[in-house]
Amino acid sequence: MSNDLRLLPEWHEVCKRYRYDITRFAVEALSMTEENGQAVTPQQEMLFHSIEVPGSRTSVASGHGCFGIDTPIMLANGRIKRVQHITLDDKLMGDDGKSSREVLDIVRGRERMYRFGYDDGTFHVFNESHILCLKKDDSYIELTVHEYLANDDFKDYHQYRLIDGNHISIPYTTVHSLGEGNYYGFVIDGNNKFLGGDGTVFHNTGKSRSAGIVALWHLLFYPESIMMFTAPQIGQLRTVVWKEISICLDRLKQGQLGWLADFVTVLAEKVYIKGFEKTWFVFAKTAPKHNPTNIAGQHGDWYMVWGDEAAGIDDAVMEVAIGALTHENNRAVLTSQPAKGTGFFYDTHHKLSHKNGGKWVALKFNGELSPIVSKDKIIEALYQYGDRNSPGYLIRIRGEFPELKNEFLLTRSEVDNFVKRAPIIKDDERYGYIITVDVGGGVGRDSSVITVAKVIDRQIKGRFERFVDIVDIPLYSNTADIVAMKAKIIDLMSEYEGASLVVDPIGSGAGLTQLLKADGIYLTEVHWGSACFKRSNRNYYFNKRSHAYVKFAKGVENGWITISDKVRKNFRVLTPLKEQLTRLPYTFDEKSRWQLLGKKDMKKMGIDSPDIGDTLAFIYMEKINYAPVEDKFTSRQEVKDSQEWDALDELAEAL
Numbered sequence: 089m090s091n092d093l094r095l096l097p098e099w100h101e102v103c104k105r106y107r108y109d110i111t112r113f114a115v116e117a118l119s120m121t122e123e124n125g126q127a128v129t130p131q132q133e134m135l136f137h138s139i140e141v142p143g144s145r146t147s148v149a150s151g152h153g154c155f156g157i158d159t160p161i162m163l164a165n166g167r168i169k170r171v172q173h174i175t176l177d178d179k180l181m182g183d184d185g186k187s188s189r190e191v192l193d194i195v196r197g198r199e200r201m202y203r204f205g206y207d208d209g210t211f212h213v214f215n216e217s218h219i220l221c222l223k224k225d226d227s228y229i230e231l232t233v234h235e236y237l238a239n240d241d242f243k244d245y246h247q248y249r250l251i252d253g254n255h256i257s258i259p260y261t262t263v264h265s266l267g268e269g270n271y272y273g274f275v276i277d278g279n280n281k282f283l284g285g286d287g288t289v290f291h292n293t294g295k296s297r298s299a300g301i302v303a304l305w306h307l308l309f310y311p312e313s314i315m316m317f318t319a320p321q322i323g324q325l326r327t328v329v330w331k332e333i334s335i336c337l338d339r340l341k342q343g344q345l346g347w348l349a350d351f352v353t354v355l356a357e358k359v360y361i362k363g364f365e366k367t368w369f370v371f372a373k374t375a376p377k378h379n380p381t382n383i384a385g386q387h388g389d390w391y392m393v394w395g396d397e398a399a400g401i402d403d404a405v406m407e408v409a410i411g412a413l414t415h416e417n418n419r420a421v422l423t424s425q426p427a428k429g430t431g432f433f434y435d436t437h438h439k440l441s442h443k444n445g446g447k448w449v450a451l452k453f454n455g456e457l458s459p460i461v462s463k464d465k466i467i468e469a470l471y472q473y474g475d476r477n478s479p480g481y482l483i484r485i486r487g488e489f490p491e492l493k494n495e496f497l498l499t500r501s502e503v504d505n506f507v508k509r510a511p512i513i514k515d516d517e518r519y520g521y522i523i524t525v526d527v528g529g530g531v532g533r534d535s536s537v538i539t540v541a542k543v544i545d546r547q548i549k550g551r552f553e554r555f556v557d558i559v560d561i562p563l564y565s566n567t568a569d570i571v572a573m574k575a576k577i578i579d580l581m582s583e584y585e586g587a588s589l590v591v592d593p594i595g596s597g598a599g600l601t602q603l604l605k606a607d608g609i610y611l612t613e614v615h616w617g618s619a620c621f622k623r624s625n626r627n628y629y630f631n632k633r634s635h636a637y638v639k640f641a642k643g644v645e646n647g648w649i650t651i652s653d654k655v656r657k658n659f660r661v662l663t664p665l666k667e668q669l670t671r672l673p674y675t676f677d678e679k680s681r682w683q684l685l686g687k688k689d690m691k692k693m694g695i696d697s698p699d700i701g702d703t704l705a706f707i708y709m710e711k712i713n714y715a716p717v718e719d720k721f722t723s724r725q726e727v728k729d730s731q732e733w734d735a736l737d738e739l740a741e742a743l
Contacts (some may be wrong), residue, residue: 090105091363094311102345104502108692109310110136114301117348118339129230131218134299135421138449142417145448147436148397150156152437153273156201156213159738160285164188167700168285172272183221183281183289185250193276194326202233202267205262206247210286215271221281223248223255228289237263247723249287258288272616275328299394300332302421303370304340308348313390313576314372316384318409320400322374329372333359351359360678378400384408388672391418398422398433406432457522497641497672497684509650511542519544520714521559521587524706526699527597528566532602533697536573538563539703543714554639556649561661564700570600586715590614590706614706621710632709637672637701639708644669651705661700668698685725 093099099423106113112135120128128136138146155161160173164179164187165379177189214220216234222245223229229245233290236242246257247291276282276292284290299317306315319325330741334354334700341349351362353376360369360714375382383405393409395401401409410432413420477723513519522541563576581587594600604611616632629635655661672695673685687697706712 089148093361099348102348106305107340108140110302111657112307113305113309115341117345118301118336119343120301124295127228127230127726128455130235131232132301133333134451135298136302136453139419139421143294143419145420145436146451147422147433147441147448148408149437153216155290156215156269157664158684159212162283162285162287170308171274174272174274180276180282181284183250183279185253185283189282190331192331194274195271202237203262203264203266204247204260205264206258207261212247212288213266213269213734220247221289221291222246223257226714241280250289251287290419297332299329299396299423300336301432302334302394303333303351303359305331306390306419307352307361307368307370310390312364312368312388313392314368314386314388315384315392316386316409317370317372317394317396318374318401318405319396320374321397322372325396326372330354330356332357333370355542358707359460364696375405375408377404380404380408384412386412386649387414389415389417391415393418393420395420395422395433396424398424399431400424401433402699403432404588412636418429430495463568467612493630495673496670498644498669500670502644503666503669505647506644506669507650507651509664512555512648513557516552517544518716520716520717521584522707522712522714523577523584523587523589524703525573525577525589525591525600526702526706527570527592527595527600527700528568533723535566535699537561537699537702537703538573538576538580539707540580540587540706541704543707547704553646553648554643554708556643557650558651558655558704561655561658561665561700561703563597564661564664568602570596573600574603574607576608577613578607581609586717588612588712589715590712592702592706592707614709616706625710628681630681633705634674634682634684635711636705637674637684640705641672643708665700666699670694672698672701714737 096395106117109130114128114132114136122578123644125704135146138144153173157170157172161171161174161237162171162181167180169178169639174191174194176191176194178191180191181187182189184503191689200216201213202216203213214233216232218233219230220233220236221228221230222236222242224245227245229242233244246255247260248255250256256384274292275606280297282290282292303315306313315558317325317329336353337352340346353360353362353365356367358369358371359418373383391413393413395406395409397408411421412418422433422436436446437450438444440448441450442448443450489636506702519542522543523543526537526538528536537562540560540562541560544555545552547553562580563573577589581589589604589609591601591604591611592614594614594617599613601613614634615735618632620626620635621670622634629638640649655665671690673690674687675683685693692698
């Protein structure tokens with residue numbers, strides 16, 4: 089046999105068969121069939137059809153199919169481990185109950201969740217992108233939760249468990265939507281199937297399998313081809329993809345095309361065709377955003393770029409990587425969770441997409457992971473995150489790009505609707521007043537703000553939600569001193585008798601706080617950089633500030649907060665208010681908790697301090713109570729006592 093692959097007639101024959109048909113290559117050469125329990129999924133087939141077109145540009149908004157917190161997973165040694173505790177060192181039990189599956193990567197995210205109940209009384213919770221392993225008699229299929237719910241043709245298929253070496257069906261009896269939640273998952277080797285703690289056959293994300301198949305296909309059937317993988321963190325990507333290439337290569341060796349595998353060499357940082365180490369290979373490379381040209385240098389007739397977690401790749405780096413595709417037949421694939429509503433990856437699904445006249449075929453594979461928790465925890469999560477359109481659903485989500493919500497807490501349209509609403513609190517209701525104060529940093533710096541709000545807590549679906557009418561913003565100034573502010577506050581406390589006073593005592597606010605206390609004025613201090621009081625809130629919010637702003641945003645979205653005509657007509661206040669509320673950047677921390685970016689980070693982004701917004705968010709802070717104006721017997725001391733009792737309750741809970 090020739091040492092030069094290009095000189096073999098049989099190579100030219102297999103090129104004719106597989107060069108433009110990745111699915112055929114996967115089925116025939118890699119034995120990805122139903123009989124082997126490794127059939128090509130409908131999503132993979134869509135991806136392959138797009139990629140195999142010469143000169144293609146394919147962008148995939150995807151997620152991971154995984155599990156929620158506390159889902160029991162069976163290890164290869166038979167022990168049980170909770171999914172959130174699975175590490176890269178673990179080996180899982182294969183779906184045959186004998187083999188092991190190596191954990192290649194750990195994944196986390198958020199997505200819409202569904203609770204699948206079985207006829208034996210047990211249940212599992214899956215995210216929308218989770219791949220279900222189902223059977224009907226002797227027929228087996230794999231499809232996502234989204235696909236299952238969208239097509240009644242699959243309702244006769246059931247989940248199954250491995251019991252005494254046999255696959256026993258466990259029919260679904262109920263399916264309930266739970267809203268969004270946090271997920272815990274992983275990427276494994278082998279056939280992507282493993283056992284849960286109860287023997288249920290599960291499927292992991294499988295996203296890297298497609299990358300391995302495409303990499304080997306492109307390497308084998310295009311002469312002197314080069315394929316580059318890039319990602320924000322290249323080390324882990326290389327580990328996972330190289331592992332998948334090796335798995336696919338082993339499968340190739342076992343089939344009729346095993347002779348092809350002899351021409352492939354796999355090294356730690358390069359996979360190449362023997363005799364062509366410098367001209368015919370697959371490699372992985374990244375570049376820092378401050379030096380994007382580090383990723384440049386490759387060209388060729390059959391050059392291909394695969395960008396993983398593309399939403400996290402800096403646009404400057406992406407521009408260099410895609411800019412290298414100068415030949416007609418060069419291909420590009422971008423895969424990512426749609427975590428950002430701006431940037432190049434976002435654009436490939438919008439203005440650069442094929443449907444908008446661009447070159448990019450935009451595929452949306454509903455994506456992500458979610459929680460398995462107790463019923464109470466699930467209800468709490470749904471309560472905290474709201475409906476499908478709340479900001480909580482907008483980070484690493486369903487394969488849908490939200491309206492800037494991956495970057496800012498509120499959109500301009502939501503803020504515009506907010507400032508147009510009529511008051512919602514009726515005169516005959518038991519409302520109270522809250523006056524909030526934020527002290528600026530002095531003349532010419534951040535502005536000082538005083539806001540007066542009429543508030544009432546109404547019960548909505550068994551829970552109390554705060555309804556707010558912003559009555560007035562009587563002070564918005566970067567020249568006011570604390571003496572003048574004290575006088576203004578005293579006047580307002582007289583005008584709005586019984587109002588609760590909330591003051592930020594940090595920085596310049598310390599002096600005002602001391603003056604007010606010296607006059608015997610009771611107030612609640614804002615220390616919202618610390619953790620939330622309630623344990624349940626600490627699970628969802630980075631700090632009190634994040635909690636307050638998210639609750640405020642929920643009120644805006646649901647129409648539970650309004651502003652008066654007086655404020656609406658004050659353009660000196662209204663204009664910065666709207667600007668501030670549409671520039672509230674947020675993220676999720678490593679514990680998947682809401683986190684409003686700090687003011688230092690906002691400043692780096694060119695965003696001014698949201699002084700007015702802060703006074704609105706103060707209204708939604710934990711422990712900010714109000715006294716109904718009609719309850720003449722309710723004194724400020726009684727309100728203070730109530731707050732202290734609340735604090736004691738929290739202490740008791742913590743202990």
